[in-house]
Amino acid sequence: MPASPPRTGDRAQATRARREQIVQATIEVLAGKGYAATTFEAICGHAGLSSKRLISYHFATKDDLLAAVLTTVIADAAAYMHPRIMAADGPRAQLSAYIRANVEFVAAHPAHVRAVQQIAFNARPRPGVSPDSPGSPGSAEDTALALLAELFERGVRAGAFRPLDARLMATAVRAAIDAAAGPLLDGLDPEHCATELATAFDHATRA
Incomplete structure (x- = not known):
């Protein structure tokens, strides 16, 4: 008796699984x-x-595959961080949770971080494609900064933070975490790192 053709749902699941396998392998090779x-x-x-x-x-080209890598890393980081941030009560606690969750993600996913670093340091923009296009490091960074700046703006309105430049402070937090990535990948204790950064920005933003 001939085998039944695969169902549409089965084919879609197999396609997703293959794409995920390829993206994960690319992260590890990078x-x-x-x-x-x-x-x-x-x-x-x-x-x-x-x-x-x-x-x-x-993936038609290496650029397409690298864009999928960035999308995956961003999604994995968001899935890791979002519940921790949302569980915190108020802007000050959410800022601390943001920093701690981000540091913990870096320490727990070194391959993800190294892969993104390789793409950011080496990938050249495609002709006719803006660095701010979806899937580019610039686009992902702008989105992260906008969300963090929104947290600072809410905190200022609520009186939890002093009057401050929300975009500039968001950039400072991102820069501090990015700078800590190297030491974290080299073995810096993530709890110590998170506490130092969270404390520094708590003092810097206190009303």
């Missing part, structure tokens, strides 16, 4: 070998795929 060595051949070998065509079927 983190372990660097940008230049992250070729379709290297990804294929790392993922145990039989042919590069299995990658190019889902």
